[in-house]
Amino acid sequence: MTNKIRTRYAPSPTGYLHIGGARTALFNYLYAKHFGGEFIFRLEDTDIERNVEGGEASQLDNLAWLGIIPDESPLKPNKKYGKYRQSERLDLYKQIAEDLIKHNLAYKAYDSTEELKKQHDEQEKAGIVSFRYDRNWLKISPEEKAKRDKNNEYSIRLALPKNEVYEWNDLVRGLISVNSDDIGDFVIVKSDGYPTYNFAVVVDDHSMEISHVLRGEEHITNTPKQIAIYKALKWDMPLFGHLTIITNMEGKKLSKRDTSLKQFIEDYKNEGYLPEGIFNFLALLGWTSADAKELMTKEELIQKFEPERLSKSPSKFDIIKMDWFSKQYMKTKSNEELNKILKIKKDKEWTTLFLDTYKQNAVTYNQLKEDLNIYLKTKKTLDIPYEKNNVLSTFASILLNKEFSIENIQSAIDETKNKLNVKGKDLFMPIRIATTYEEHGPELAKAIFLFGKEIVFERLKKWS
Ligand code: GLU
Numbered sequence: 381m382t383n384k385i386r387t388r389y390a391p392s393p394t395g396y397l398h399i400g401g402a403r404t405a406l407f408n409y410l411y412a413k414h415f416g417g418e419f420i421f422r423l424e425d426t427d428i429e430r431n432v433e434g435g436e437a438s439q440l441d442n443l444a445w446l447g448i449i450p451d452e453s454p455l456k457p458n459k460k461y462g463k464y465r466q467s468e469r470l471d472l473y474k475q476i477a478e479d480l481i482k483h484n485l486a487y488k489a490y491d492s493t494e495e496l497k498k499q500h501d502e503q504e505k506a507g508i509v510s511f512r513y514d515r516n517w518l519k520i521s522p523e524e525k526a527k528r529d530k531n532n533e534y535s536i537r538l539a540l541p542k543n544e545v546y547e548w549n550d551l552v553r554g555l556i557s558v559n560s561d562d563i564g565d566f567v568i569v570k571s572d573g574y575p576t577y578n579f580a581v582v583v584d585d586h587s588m589e590i591s592h593v594l595r596g597e598e599h600i601t602n603t604p605k606q607i608a609i610y611k612a613l614k615w616d617m618p619l620f621g622h623l624t625i626i627t628n629m630e631g632k633k634l635s636k637r638d639t640s641l642k643q644f645i646e647d648y649k650n651e652g653y654l655p656e657g658i659f660n661f662l663a664l665l666g667w668t669s670a671d672a673k674e675l676m677t678k679e680e681l682i683q684k685f686e687p688e689r690l691s692k693s694p695s696k697f698d699i700i701k702m703d704w705f706s707k708q709y710m711k712t713k714s715n716e717e718l719n720k721i722l723k724i725k726k727d728k729e730w731t732t733l734f735l736d737t738y739k740q741n742a743v744t745y746n747q748l749k750e751d752l753n754i755y756l757k758t759k760k761t762l763d764i765p766y767e768k769n770n771v772l773s774t775f776a777s778i779l780l781n782k783e784f785s786i787e788n789i790q791s792a793i794d795e796t797k798n799k800l801n802v803k804g805k806d807l808f809m810p811i812r813i814a815t816t817y818e819e820h821g822p823e824l825a826k827a828i829f830l831f832g833k834e835i836v837f838e839r840l841k842k843w844s
Pocket residue numbers: 390391392424581594595599
């Protein structure tokens with residue numbers, strides 16, 4: 381074991397990058413970077429039936445979009461650690477499983493599916509609530525055993541010692557201990573020859589010199605099994621930390637079937653959210669900064685990510701809060717950066733005014749594009765019922781006689797106000813609707829100016 385901090389994110393390529401997965405990846409990334417260590421991406425792809433085409437690329441692409449770039453991955457392997465996809469490491473698992481068998485630390489279990497079910501049923505009848513595999517239950521003749529052995533009809537189970545305590549000091553939850561008698565011999569290699577998750581993950585974490593494992597709390601029950609494997613192999617184990625669950629606004633654990641919420645990073649990317657905002661938001665799903673600050677750049681988060689501040693209580697996925705973060709980063713974007721995405725083909729003055737005005741309130745790039753369309757695809761008719769009134773005719777007659785500029789639009793508004801002694805909504809609403817054909821918008825004089833003289837004067841003439 382080295383002293384170097386090495387963390388990892390090890391998804392199965394069964395789908396796109398989910399919020400929960402992204403949070404796990406991010407916490408491992410921040411942890412490693414905080415301590416000047418390395419963050420590794422590797423793939424748990426031995427459940428062939430569940431793998432989806434393009435799953436690996438999608439995970440990596442979405443992580444990169446968020447700004448989480450692994451130091452090592454299947455595409456950027458460190459030769460010293462072998463391959464970064466489990467499907468390409470099968471020989472290693474096999475060899476280690478054989479070693480365990482040789483030292484009587486694991487054994488071949490020859491039960492067929494039916495026999496296993498029978499053992500289950502018997503335990504159930506005897507009132508045993510949770511099943512423990514009994515390695516002496518199966519009674520078959522030496523010939524039958526030889527036959528099954530020849531046909532590879534067996535799985536490999538770890539031989540757990542009796543009454544052994546497996547414990548770890550969880551980085552999030554403190555000391556957790558589990559007795560081996562409460563686990564029972566479990567499968568490390570399935571009858572199809574593939575390693576189980578618990579076995580492969582230990583082999584990978586050990587051989588890749590992983591120092592810290594941060595993962596979702598659904599893995600807490602796996603950790604004692606993994607410790608049993610570390611002990612059998614006499615390997616040092618990494619430190620474990622189990623992150624609390626992420627819930628929806630009702631406090632229910634996020635489930636992929638929950639349609640009240642978009643749960644894939646890709647969805648937010650397509651909607652034009654700012655990755656910096658999501659990065660910042662996700663960092664606060666189960667962690668807080670000592671100074672209670674919320675808005676933090678990647679560099680600041682890396683610097684402040686002290687593991688002592690990992691939270692023990694569930695964290696809510698609050699989309700309103702995520703929007704707030706995206707909005708804060710939108711404001712900080714330069715107009716050049718924004719225009720690379722929006723590609724506005726108007727003059728510089730217009731473009732600057734539009735971006736300066738609208739980036740203050742937009743959450744996503746898509747929203748900015750919609751705002752832009754108000755000016756590019758101007759409405760031909762006013763679809764808000766409205767009647768000619770004093771405010772309008774006064775405003776129109778003043779503005780139609782002036783140079784078209786923000787200052788003059790503003791003074792036309794002011795003059796109308798003074799002349800008629802109207803203010804607030806009674807003043808702004810008629811002017812806004814008559815000139816912009818919208819009920820809402822940014823500061824009135826600017827919104828009117830952005831429509832341009834031609835459109836505004838044409839619209840005003842109807843009211844003068
Ligand atoms: N493939 C597992 C998962 O996505 C990895 C668990 C682990 O980090 O050990 O949940």
